[in-house]
Amino acid sequence: MNSHAFVQDRPLDFFWFLPTSGDGRYLGSDRGNRQPDNSYMREIAVASDRLGYDGVLLPTGQFCEDSWITAASVAPFTERLRYLVAIRPGVASPAQYARQAAALDRLSHGRLLLNVVVGGEAKELAVDGVGLGHDERYAHADDFLKIWRALMAGESVDFEGDYLWAKGGGQVFPPVQLPHPPLYIGGSSDAAIELATDHVEMYLTWGEPPAQVAEKIERVRAKAREKGRRLRFGIRLHLIVRETATEAWAEANRLISHLTDASIAAAQQRLAAESDSVGQQRMSALHNGRRDRLEVSPNLWAGVGLVRKGAGTALVGDPETVAERIREYQALGIDTVIASGYPHLEEAYRVAELLFPALGHTVGDRGRAGPQQPEGGHAGFASESGIGAGAAR
Numbered sequence: 001m002n003s004h005a006f007v008q009d010r011p012l013d014f015f016w017f018l019p020t021s022g023d024g025r026y027l028g029s030d031r032g033n034r035q036p037d038n039s040y041m042r043e044i045a046v047a048s049d050r051l052g053y054d055g056v057l058l059p060t061g062q063f064c065e066d067s068w069i070t071a072a073s074v075a076p077f078t079e080r081l082r083y084l085v086a087i088r089p090g091v092a093s094p095a096q097y098a099r100q101a102a103a104l105d106r107l108s109h110g111r112l113l114l115n116v117v118v119g120g121e122a123k124e125l126a127v128d129g130v131g132l133g134h135d136e137r138y139a140h141a142d143d144f145l146k147i148w149r150a151l152m153a154g155e156s157v158d159f160e161g162d163y164l165w166a167k168g169g170g171q172v173f174p175p176v177q178l179p180h181p182p183l184y185i186g187g188s189s190d191a192a193i194e195l196a197t198d199h200v201e202m203y204l205t206w207g208e209p210p211a212q213v214a215e216k217i218e219r220v221r222a223k224a225r226e227k228g229r230r231l232r233f234g235i236r237l238h239l240i241v242r243e244t245a246t247e248a249w250a251e252a253n254r255l256i257s258h259l260t261d262a263s264i265a266a267a268q269q270r271l272a273a274e275s276d277s278v279g280q281q282r283m284s285a286l287h288n289g290r291r292d293r294l295e296v297s298p299n300l301w302a303g304v305g306l307v308r309k310g311a312g313t314a315l316v317g318d319p320e321t322v323a324e325r326i327r328e329y330q331a332l333g334i335d336t337v338i339a340s341g342y343p344h345l346e347e348a349y350r351v352a353e354l355l356f357p358a359l360g361h362t363v364g365d366r367g368r369a370g371p372q373q374p375e376g377g378h379a380g381f382a383s384e385s386g387i388g389a390g391a392a393r
């Protein structure tokens with residue numbers, strides 16, 4: 001059995017997203033916006049749990065509610081859902097992050113996953129007092145992870161690196177997942193791939209067209225092979241799934257219907273000026289700020305990235321077609337999808353109801369559709385659009 005076959009045979013892990021910087025119905029408009037207050041985050045987490053999502057990603061950054069506090073506060077209301085929260089090596093010591101990770105892993109009964117984020121925006125990094133250049137941030141993260149991993153495993157350290165030092169240790173309270181909760185990373189630069197292949201289990205990419213994802217996966221695999229390691233792969237994208245392709249594309253256009261050429265140009269200029277992220281450059285290059293060529297490969301739409309940094313593409317279409325596109329990524333070695341859609345509560349339901357059956361995504365013992373509806377359906381739940389409209393107020 002080669003490694004490729006192994007990865008493809010693995011059932012898909014399907015994650016959703018907690019929008020801790022806010023949610024809404026339109027990009028680039030205040031209309032229909034929702035604050036990321038804790039009760040709303042809990043609603044999405046509870047829904048994701050019962051619908052059969054395997055986990056949720058919590059982003060990190062200047063404009064996000066803190067991902068650790070959020071995960072810790074909602075985890076007790078969920079049973080199976082895993083929480084992918086970020087470690088940012090520049091903002092706290094490895095020992096502090098080790099204590100936090102062990103505590104959250106115990107509190108959630110072993111449902112913690114960690115996303116290593118070095119950051120890519122000078123302005124945001126400056127707030128954290130991080131002034132290192134791009135590759136230095138990854139070298140610093142290497143020091144950080146060496147100390148953090150040793151401490152998580154309960155070892156004492158005597159480490160002096162180029163950026164960090166630590167002495168002593170022996171973690172008092174161990175995590176549930178030993179030697180430590182799984183590490184994920186998303187970064188497209190050579191420095192990111194070097195770090196990934198030294199330390200992490202899961203390499204994440206934003207939703208680029210399959211050919212570009214294939215090239216990236218091959219680069220990571222080759223580097224990992226040199227080190228005698230094998231990684232898993234995940235993809236982060238938005239989804240716009242409707243019963244028909246026509247409805248799905250209409251929804252995609254509606255989502256960006258309040259954007260103007262000026263707001264797109266301003267967002268793109270800001271990103272170009274402030275970000276040194278190779279991953280971000282690859283996302284921005286897909287559309288180059290142009291609204292007329294957004295389907296960058298079949299059913300892959302770059303409209304979200306016109307004004308949103310990070311994950312900028314969505315798979316758009318009817319359930320069977322989107323499932324087929326996801327299978328194309330799976331065939332490349334992707335075994336984890338981290339998806340989202342606006343607004344995140346309603347779209348969590350829509351994706352689970354329309355796409356999971358088409359994908360054959362199996363749900364644990366909860367969240368299955370109820371018994372067959374009586375003839376004529378349940379009057380109270382007949383109108384999905386009615387429920388959505390209510391929630392928007």
Ligand SMILES: Cc1cc2nc3c(=O)[nH]c(=O)nc-3n(C[C@H](O)[C@H](O)[C@H](O)COP(=O)(O)O)c2cc1C
Pocket residue numbers: 058059060061086115116117118119120185186187188189190191192204205206236276277278279280310
């Ligand atoms: C799935 C995924 C999730 C990410 N989440 C965050 C995040 O929450 N906050 C952040 O600042 N950067 C995030 N990033 C960005 C990267 O972690 C990284 O900092 C950035 O892309 C710079 O690395 P690069 O130049 O190697 O691409 C994410 C990237 C990916 C692929």
